[in-house]
Every structure is written in C-alpha cells, then in structure tokens.
Amino acid sequence: MIANPRILTDGMVARIESLASRYPTKQALTLPALHIVHDELRHVPLEAVVEIANLLDLAPAEVQDTLTFYQFFYQEKPHGKVRAFVCRSISCALRGGEQVLDHLCKKAGINPGETTSDGTITIEAAECLGACDFAPCMLAGSDLHKDLTHEKADAFLESVRRQNG
Amino acid sequence: MKSFHTFRPVLLEAAGIEDGFSIESYRSRGGYAPLEKLLVEKKPAEVVELVKSSGLRGRGGAGFMTGLKWTFLPKDHPGPIYLCVNADESEPGTFNNRILMEDDPHQVLEGIIISAYATRASTAYIYLRYEYPKSWDALQKAIDEAYEAGLLGDNIHGSGFSLNIYLHRGAAAYICGEETGLIESLEGKRAWPRIKPPFPAIEGAFRKPTVVNNIETMACVAQIARRGIEWFQSIGIPADPNNPRDPGSYGPKLYCLSGHVEKPGCYEAPLGITARELIEHFGDGVWKGRRAKAVIPGGISMGLMTEDELDTPLDFAGPGTVGCLGLGTAAVVVIDDTVSIVDFLHNSCRFFAHESCGQCTPCREGTSWSLRMLERIRAGKGRLRDLDLLTEIGDTMGMMPGSTICGLADGAAWPIKNSITKFRNEFEDYIKQTNPTGYMETDPVPALPIVTTH
Ligand SMILES: Cc1cc2nc3c(=O)[nH]c(=O)nc-3n(C[C@H](O)[C@H](O)[C@H](O)COP(=O)(O)O)c2cc1C
Ligand code: SF4
Ligand code: FES
Numbered sequence: 001m002i003a004n005p006r007i008l009t010d011g012m013v014a015r016i017e018s019l020a021s022r023y024p025t026k027q028a029l030t031l032p033a034l035h036i037v038h039d040e041l042r043h044v045p046l047e048a049v050v051e052i053a054n055l056l057d058l059a060p061a062e063v064q065d066t067l068t069f070y071q072f073f074y075q076e077k078p079h080g081k082v083r084a085f086v087c088r089s090i091s092c093a094l095r096g097g098e099q100v101l102d103h104l105c106k107k108a109g110i111n112p113g114e115t116t117s118d119g120t121i122t123i124e125a126a127e128c129l130g131a132c133d134f135a136p137c138m139l140a141g142s143d144l145h146k147d148l149t150h151e152k153a154d155a156f157l158e159s160v161r162r163q164n165g
Numbered sequence: 166m167k168s169f170h171t172f173r174p175v176l177l178e179a180a181g182i183e184d185g186f187s188i189e190s191y192r193s194r195g196g197y198a199p200l201e202k203l204l205v206e207k208k209p210a211e212v213v214e215l216v217k218s219s220g221l222r223g224r225g226g227a228g229f230m231t232g233l234k235w236t237f238l239p240k241d242h243p244g245p246i247y248l249c250v251n252a253d254e255s256e257p258g259t260f261n262n263r264i265l266m267e268d269d270p271h272q273v274l275e276g277i278i279i280s281a282y283a284t285r286a287s288t289a290y291i292y293l294r295y296e297y298p299k300s301w302d303a304l305q306k307a308i309d310e311a312y313e314a315g316l317l318g319d320n321i322h323g324s325g326f327s328l329n330i331y332l333h334r335g336a337a338a339y340i341c342g343e344e345t346g347l348i349e350s351l352e353g354k355r356a357w358p359r360i361k362p363p364f365p366a367i368e369g370a371f372r373k374p375t376v377v378n379n380i381e382t383m384a385c386v387a388q389i390a391r392r393g394i395e396w397f398q399s400i401g402i403p404a405d406p407n408n409p410r411d412p413g414s415y416g417p418k419l420y421c422l423s424g425h426v427e428k429p430g431c432y433e434a435p436l437g438i439t440a441r442e443l444i445e446h447f448g449d450g451v452w453k454g455r456r457a458k459a460v461i462p463g464g465i466s467m468g469l470m471t472e473d474e475l476d477t478p479l480d481f482a483g484p485g486t487v488g489c490l491g492l493g494t495a496a497v498v499v500i501d502d503t504v505s506i507v508d509f510l511h512n513s514c515r516f517f518a519h520e521s522c523g524q525c526t527p528c529r530e531g532t533s534w535s536l537r538m539l540e541r542i543r544a545g546k547g548r549l550r551d552l553d554l555l556t557e558i559g560d561t562m563g564m565m566p567g568s569t570i571c572g573l574a575d576g577a578a579w580p581i582k583n584s585i586t587k588f589r590n591e592f593e594d595y596i597k598q599t600n601p602t603g604y605m606e607t608d609p610v611p612a613l614p615i616v617t618t619h
Contacts (some may be wrong), residue, residue, distance in 0.1 A: 022331045024245070030353030035334055044530055059531075062354075069355030069522075070336035072295065085296070089257040090465050090512050091423035092496050126340065128257035129296045132423035132496070133430050142298035155211045 007048040008055070012036050016055060026056040030066050034073055042078035079141045080115040081164045083141040084156075085126035088153075092128075097136035097148075101125055104138075120164040121157070170440060171314070172400070174433040175392070175417055176384050179269035180343065188310040191271035197316060199390040200275050204282065204324040212283035216386060217278055219394045220404070220415040224261075225251055225342075225379030226493050227572075228481045230412055231386070237366035238374045247375040248286040248577040249351065249365075250277055250383060252293040252300070253335055253342035256464035257516060258496030261419035262380040264431045266293075266300035269384075270307035274330070276383030278316060279390050281328045286375050289330045291380075292347050295337050304332060307339055322362050339520035343571045344377035345369075357524045358571035381419055385461035388417075401436035402480040418495055424461075424502040426454045436482070441475040451501055459588075463493025465513050466576025468583030469500075488586065490579040506588040507595050508579060511539040517577035527562035528574035532557060535581055537612040544613055547596035548606045552589065555581050 008016075016033045023029060033052045044052075044067060046060075051094040053060040067073050086101040101112060105123055106112045108116055131137045133145035138156075145156060178194060179185030191197065203212060218234025238246060254262040265273055281289050293301055301402035308330055311317045319327045338356055340346040347357035349369045369375020389397050397416045404413030414436040423429040425450035434443070440460045444450060451457050459469040462477075462484040470477060474487040481492050500509060517535040523529045524552075535558050538551050559582035562568055585592060596604045603610075 022329075025352065027353035028351060028371075031334065031336060031350065035336070038463045056353075066353060066355055070338055072336040072338070087514060088512075090461070090509070091429075093508075093512050094424045094498070094500060094504065126296075126337070127519060128255060128259070130254050130263050130294065130422065131578050132260055132498070135423060135429065137230055139296055144299070 006046060006051070007041070008037065008051045009040075012040065013055065016052075027058060027062070029056055030058070030063055031070075033107045034067055036072075038073055040083075042083075043074035044074070045075065058100055072115065077115075078119075080120055080122035082121045082140055084086050084121060084123045084138055085129060086123065087127070087129045087131075087136060088125045089128035089132075091132035092136040095135040100136050100138070100148045100150065100153055102159065103150050121160050125145075159163075169434040169438050169446065172417070172433075172435055175388055175432070176265065176272070176419055177268070177380070177433045180264070180273070185268055186270055186307070186334055188271055188307070188314060191269065192276075196271055196387070197275055197314075199387070200279055200316070201322060202591045203279060203390055204322055204326060205273070208600055209283050209285055212390075214277060215394065216280075216283065216389060216494040219349040219389045221382070221385050221389060221397070221411050222412065222414065222481060223379055224381035224385065224418070224494075226256065226466075226491075227500060228492060231378065231382055234366065234378075235280075235376060237364065238284055238376065239367065242285075242374055244285065245288060245371075245373055246284055246286045247373055248281045248289040248369040249347060249370060249375055249377045250275065250286060251347060251377055251379045252289040252291050253295070253339075253347060254294060254297075254380070255339040255342050255520075256466065256494045256496060258421060258423055258461060258464050258498045259494040260423075260496075261431050261494075263297055263300055264419070265380055265384050266297070267303045270303045271311070272384050272387050273304070273380055274307055274311055274316075275390075276385070276387035277330060278311075278321075278328060280376070280378060280383060280386050282326055286376065287327055287329070289328065290333045290351055290370070291330065292333050292335060292351060294335045294339065294341075301332060301334070308332070320519065338522075339516075340494050340522045340571075340573060342571070343573065346571065347377060348375065355522075357522055358573075360570055370526075379381065381487060385416055397463065402478060402482075403497060405482075411482060414482065414492075418479075420479065421494070421496040422448050422449075422499070423496070424498040425457070425504075426450070426453065426499050427452050435541065436479040437476055437477050440470060443479070443497055444475070444499060448499070451499060453501075455501040457499050457504065458504060459500045459506070459509070459584075461496070461498040461500070461550065462489050464496045464576075465516060466490060466579055467493040468579045469506075469509075469587060471587055488583055490575065490583075506584055506591050507539070507542060509538075510584050511543055513584075514539050514577070517573065521573060521577070525562075525569040525571075525574065527568040530559045531562040531574065532577050536579075540613050541610070542596060545599040546610060546613070547600050548610065549593060549596055550607050551596070552585055552592055559585075 233604040346356040350356040365375040432447040514536040518532040559578040
C-alpha cells in the first residue's frame with residue numbers, strides 16, 4: 001500500500017487493485033491505472049505517477065516512461081471538461097475534416113491541441129477514429145459525431161457551452 | 166467461386182437485426198452450438214487442423230495463415246499460453262472490427278473461445294483502441310452474458326477447458342496494432358515493437374507463448390466452425406496451382422469503403438471482388454458523379470491504384486500485381502479527380518511521422534523528413550530533386566530493405582514510392598507551377614517549421 005496517497009483516492013486504488021488478478025505482472029496494470037486516474041482528474045500529475053509506481057512496485061521512471069509515450073495522457077494540467085478529437089486522416093480529410101477542425105478551433109478561439117481559457121473544451125486533431133464511414137467525424141467523450149458540417153460543429157460547441165458554461 | 170451478386174453476408178448477418186448483439190439472437194442464428202459440439206468432439210490439435218486446412222488467412226493486414234501460425238506454438242508447453250486479440254484497428258480507412266464488435270460481439274467471442282481452445286490459451290486479452298467506447302460496452306456486455314451462460318470461466322461445460330477474457334484499453338497509438346508493440350503495451354510499457362525472432366508464438370506476452378489475431382479473423386474462425394471448410398473454400402479465389410507459394414484467398418471479407426463514394430460503409434463480399442465492383446455495386450458510384458483518380462486498396466500503407474487498375478481483384482495477391490504493398494486491411498478509399506496527389510501524400514506522410522514510435526532511426530528520421538519535404542512542396546518551395554530524394558528515403562526505410570524493426574516504416578515508404586512512380590507528372594507539374602523560379606534548385610533548402618504535426 002502507498003504511504004499517505006495524496007492524489008490517488010481510495011476509490012481509485014481499489015479499482016486498480018481489483019484488476020490485479022487479470023495480469024501475471026503488476027506492471028501490466030500501468031495503462032489501466034493511468035486510465036483510471038486520467039478518467040477522473042483529466043490528467044495524471046507527476047505525484048500520481050509516483051503513487052502509481054509505489055502501488056505497482058515500479059520505479060516512477062517506468063510509469064512516467066509509459067505515460068509520456070502515449071500522447072493521450074495529459075500531465076501538467078488537465079484537459080478541458082470535454083475533449084474533442086477531430087479526425088484529420090485520409091477519409092475524413094477527403095470530405096472536409098481539416099476544414100471542420102479549423103472552423104471548430106476558430107469558433108472556440110484556440111489552436112488544435114489547446115483548451116479554452118474557461119476550461120470547457122479541448123480540441124485535438126486525431127488520426128483515423130475508425131469511423132471513416134461517417135467522415136468527417138469527431139469523438140467527444142464517448143459520443144461519435146458523424147458526417148460533420150460547419151453547422152453541426154457550431155451546434156456542438158453551443159451545447160458544450162450550455163452544459164458546462 | 167461465389168459471385169458477389171448472389172453472395173449472402175455471413176459475418177455481417179446480425180446487421181439490421183434488432184438486438185442482433187444479444188446472446189439470444191446469436192444463439193437463435195445457430196451461434197455457440199458449434200463451440201459446444203467442438204468442445205466435446207474435437208481435441209485442440211484437431212481444431213488447429215480444421216482452421217489450417219480451411220486456408221484462413223489473417224485479416225489484420227499481413228494475411229498470414231492462421232492455422233499455420235498456431236502450429237508454431239511449442240508442443241506440450243506447461244502454460245500459460247496467451248491469446249491477444251488485436252482490436253487496435255487504427256489503419257486509416259479501416260473500421261470493420263468496430264462493426265463486428267458492436268453488431269455481433271458474440272460471433273467474435275465464439276471465435277475467441279474456439280481459438281483459445283485450439284491454442285490451449287487460458288487467458289485472452291482483447292486489446293481495444295481507446296476510440297471505441299461503444300465497442301467496449303458491447304463486448305463487456307457480451308462477455309458478462311457468456312460468463313453467465315457458462316461459456317467462459319472454469320471448466321467450460323464440463324470440458325476441462327477454462328478461459329477468461331479481459332478487455333484492455335489502448336491509449337491512441339497506431340503502433341499498438343503491431344503485434345509486438347501490442348504485447349509491450351499490454352505489459353505496461355511504451356509500445357516499442359520487438360525484434361523478431363523470437364516470434365510471439367515462442368516468446369510473447371509476459372515472455373510466454375502467445376498468439377496475436379485480429380477481430381475479423383476470430384469471426385471467421387467462428388463461421389468455419391459452424392459452416393465447415395467446404396463452405397469457406399467455396400468463396401473467394403483458390404490457390405494458384407502453378408504457384409506452390411500461393412495459399413489462395415478463401416472466404417468472405419469485410420471491405421471498408423470510404424472517401425469519395427456516395428455510400429460509404431462496411432460491405433461483405435467474397436475475397437477477390439474488384440474495387441470498381443465495390444464502388445459501383447455497393448458504393449453507388451463515385452460521389453457527385455465524378456471520376457476516381459486513385460483508390461487505396463487496403464488502408465493508407467498500401468499505396469494507390471490508378472483508375473485503370475480498378476479491375477484488379479482485391480484478394481491477397483491482387484493489389485501486389487499493380488504495385489501496391491498488398492491487400493492490407495481491405496479498406497478501400499476512393500479519391501476523386503479534384504484531389505491533388507500532393508495533398509494525398511502529405512496526409513499520408515503526416516500520419517506516419519506522427520505515429521512512428523521513434524525506435525529505429527531510418528523510420529523516425531525518414532517519416533519526419535518526408536513530411537517536412539511535403540510541407541515545403543505545398544508551401545511553393547518544392548524542387549524537382551525532392552522527388553528523387555523522397556524516393557530514396559522510401560527505398561531505405563523498412564523491414565524490406567532490412568533497416569527497421571517493424572512494418573510501419575514499409576507502410577510509410579510505400580505510398581511515397583508508389584504515388585511518385587504512378588503520378589510523377591502531377592508532382593512535377595505541381596512543383597513547377599508553384600515554384601516557377603526555384604524548381605530546378607539542387608542545393609539544399611531549409612525546411613519550414615512544422616506547425617501542424619501534433
Ligand atoms: C504498424 C502496424 C500496425 C498494425 N496494426 C494492426 C491493427 O490495428 N490491427 C490488426 O489486427 N493488425 C495490425 N497489424 C498487424 C499485426 O502485426 C498482426 O499481423 C495481426 O494482428 C495478426 O492478426 P491476423 O493474423 O489475424 O491478421 C499491424 C502491423 C503493423 C506493422
Ligand atoms: S519501424 Fe518505425 S514504428 Fe516500427 S519499430 Fe521502428 S521506429 Fe518504431
Ligand atoms: S479517416 Fe477519419 S475516421 Fe477514419
């Protein structure tokens with residue numbers, strides 16, 4: 001057990017430990033643990049990395065090495081309350097995906113990869129989301145937004161602002 | 166060979182059926198009975214033999230013989246043996262695994278249980294990409310149902326065979342689809358592919374014998390168990406009798422059709438349908454009544470077919486005969502004649518520069534260098550010489566020249582080489598028109614700062 005965990009809550013630790021019997025090594029819990037923390041905090045601060053390492057009998061550097069390999073995980077500060085991935089890969093690009101990304105970012109007043117100053121939304125360029133049949137598309141939370149147009153993008157931003165403003 | 170006109174979908178049978186994803190629906194269509202029969206009647210080695218003699222080739226991109234791969238596992242190994250099911254599906258253009266998992270998860274599970282029985286694996290991990298939350302929920306629900314029905318867990322139906330299936334979530338990295346990158350990622354590390362040999366069958370996940378198979382491959386195993394080898398071999402393109410190294414292209418295949426078509430979608434057809442047939446019969450033609458300029462036959466790594474190559478059969482051997490890397494994932498992306506091939510190649514180079522894991526110098530440097538060159542060409546500072554340089558980079562990175570650890574570099578190199586060969590005039594015209602004073606330059610010119618990569 002960790003001495004005085006500060007970032008990981010009892011709930012998080014319990015969830016991580018409940019997965020332990022699935023894997024023959026503790027290290028295999030690294031990605032699940034990172035996801036559990038990231039899901040709740042929207043980032044995994046370095047203190048949490050140290051705590052995960054203690055929990056899994058690893059060097060903090062091992063956990064940090066894994067975390068930094070996957071650009072998916074935020075560290076210094078959390079991503080926005082909503083995180084939107086806009087696909088820029090080939091099938092979406094052929095149907096205007098990059099223009100939708102530009103439009104969305106302009107409307108939100110940020111560049112791709114940034115979070116609005118009020119912390120409501122982060123917009124990121126993504127590679128193929130595996131939904132090319134609905135190109136151009138976007139994944140926000142667990143919602144897939146299909147066949148995007150600039151109008152649909154506007155409506156999406158509106159609803160994000162309304163719900164989180 | 167069954168024609169696509171009379172062919173009835175099998176893998177996609179559940180699509181459109183209400184509650185097709187439930188265990189009741191799957192059972193009512195004949196599902197799980199083959200597994201239950203097989204657990205009683207067949208030994209694991211006989212199941213390996215069944216899949217081997219069906220001629221099933223892996224659907225994940227490489228087309229390796231599934232049954233043959235299983236025979237590479239050590240005999241009489243004390244265990245554990247692992248089955249890793251590859252649901253990382255990240256090759257641009259590809260989405261058939263998503264549809265299988267969401268519409269008919271039990272078909273996938275039955276295939277996994279049969280494959281685990283054959284390979285004597287007692288744990289199966291499904292490595293699922295982060296971007297598929299719906300697939301996650303559908304699979305987890307199906308797994309819970311299967312446990313409840315005694316189809317998973319200890320001593321399944323009193324057969325002595327036990328299996329647990331766990332979902333493992335990825336974190337948005339293409340390289341986790343490469344089988345040894347997947348294994349490293351599963352182990353909790355950065356997804357750096359391993360040098361092979363040793364192959365996973367000998368030393369894989371947690372240093373134990375491991376089989377890695379694609380989701381669609383698993384669905385095919387379930388259908389082979391249900392319908393038999395004769396049925397499977399009645400579909401597709403038979404082995405070439407004059408070529409002892411051609412194992413044929415048997416069975417149904419899920420083709421993902423996207424890009425500039427009227428009706429994008431995932432369509433099931435016998436292996437060997439042509440791109441033109443797919444576009445016209447299933448896709449309702451090129452969108453807006455335009456003409457196709459080029460078509461990707463199986464994910465962006467495969468390169469391009471030109472309009473006059475569209476009658477090439479999309480079996481495992483076909484795309485290679487027209488200079489493509491292979492059938493890949495059978496993800497067919499249509500590019501209409503308003504698109505600049507320079508923009509296509511830029512998109513491809515940007516993808517691979519972003520996704521290279523950075524472990525091998527030729528891949529790390531080659532992918533980012535080619536992207537920087539394409540950025541510069543698109544900014545009107547291209548030189549004709551860049552086309553030779555790009556080709557040279559393409560020729561020097563990959564497993565095929567022997568300079569890298571995994572196949573990502575070959576997939577990055579292929580579209581470069583292939584599109585410059587097939588569309589050289591268009592590249593030259595573009596460079597001359599956009600850089601009328603500098604296109605003959607041969608001295609190095611500085612790269613532009615890249616602002617769009619990450
Ligand atoms: C860069 C790269 C990415 C890959 N991505 C995937 C993938 O997303 N899904 C997949 O099934 N196979 C992928 N593969 C192929 C796997 O390495 C492996 O061959 C496959 O999962 C084996 O399954 P199969 O024999 O059933 O096709 C990839 C290969 C490479 C080189
Ligand atoms: S070829 Fe590229 S992606 Fe593959 S291991 Fe080497 S650097 Fe990584
Ligand atoms: S290219 Fe955008 S989802 Fe596949």
